[in-house]
Amino acid sequence: MFKELDPLLHSQLRLAVMSLLIGVEEADFVFLKEKTGATAGNLSVQIDKLSEAGYIRVEKTFAGKMPRTLCRITPEGIAAFDAYVKALKSYLNIRK
Amino acid sequence: MFKELDPLLHSQLRLAVMSLLIGVEEADFVFLKEKTGATAGNLSVQIDKLSEAGYIRVEKTFAGKMPRTLCRITPEGIAAFDAYVKALKSYLNIRK
DNA sequence: TATATTTGGTTTATAAAATAAACTGTTTTA
DNA sequence: TAAAACAGTTTATTTTATAAACCAAATATA
Numbered sequence: 001m002f003k004e005l006d007p008l009l010h011s012q013l014r015l016a017v018m019s020l021l022i023g024v025e026e027a028d029f030v031f032l033k034e035k036t037g038a039t040a041g042n043l044s045v046q047i048d049k050l051s052e053a054g055y056i057r058v059e060k061t062f063a064g065k066m067p068r069t070l071c072r073i074t075p076e077g078i079a080a081f082d083a084y085v086k087a088l089k090s091y092l093n094i095r096k
Numbered sequence: 097m098f099k100e101l102d103p104l105l106h107s108q109l110r111l112a113v114m115s116l117l118i119g120v121e122e123a124d125f126v127f128l129k130e131k132t133g134a135t136a137g138n139l140s141v142q143i144d145k146l147s148e149a150g151y152i153r154v155e156k157t158f159a160g161k162m163p164r165t166l167c168r169i170t171p172e173g174i175a176a177f178d179a180y181v182k183a184l185k186s187y188l189n190i191r192k
Numbered sequence: 193t194a195t196a197t198t199t200g201g202t203t204t205a206t207a208a209a210a211t212a213a214a215c216t217g218t219t220t221t222a
Numbered sequence: 223t224a225a226a227a228c229a230g231t232t233t234a235t236t237t238t239a240t241a242a243a244c245c246a247a248a249t250a251t252a
Contacts, residue, residue, distance in 0.1 A: 001131055002112045010108065016098045019187045029200065035097055042240055044202060065247060067200055085188050091115045092181050125229065138211055140231060161218060163229055
């Protein structure tokens with residue numbers, strides 16, 4: 001009847017991050033922060049979780065001496081996102 | 097960019113309950129429990145929250161001496177569900 | 193040239209949520 | 223007449239989300 005909703009994606013901020021990353025080759029921390037409107041702390045935590053799950057890959061570089069955190073979605077991340085969207089539909093497509 | 101996701105609906109079980117109620121005139125506790133696969137305790141708590149938010153109306157009757165909890169979605173509940181679905185799309189419709 | 197502010201984050205603490213476990217009262221079954 | 227089952231509720235525990243506090247470097251300010 002209802003499919004499981006991947007708890008890692010069923011979070012407003014993490015879903016927004018994935019949504020952004022899926023449409024783009026890569027994105028840095030500042031970009032994600034601006035687009036999502038999240039606080040830096042919250043974003044940092046959620047990026048870590050996505051990274052630990054293998055849904056994104058994070059690369060910490062420097063632009064000069066300022067840190068630069070680059071994020072990319074992984075194939076597993078894309079698959080998980082697609083599965084999540086599919087699962088969600090079991091909750092939404094009830095009416096004609 | 098991203099619309100707020102009503103936290104009351106952004107919960108797997110509450111969303112499932114709303115999803116069921118939106119397609120039906122009324123449903124009782126047992127029906128909702130079976131369809132969602134939730135534990136009674138969890139369902140009880142989430143029904144309360146939806147009820148307190150005014151998204152559903154709960155009527156506690158008796159079938160003989162056995163309690164019977166009937167739930168119906170309210171117009172506000174329908175509106176909230178529709179808004180939630182609309183907001184969700186801002187997270188999903190990124191790709192063509 | 194100190195010093196205050198901003199940038200780009202991380203770590204830690206707190207509040208809120210989801211969930212499970214334990215409990216209540218009735219009712220059926222063995 | 224126990225014991226199991228039904229229909230829930232309440233309480234406790236675990237997990238999450240979020241914010242607050244912090245850090246190091248860079249830049250602006252006086």
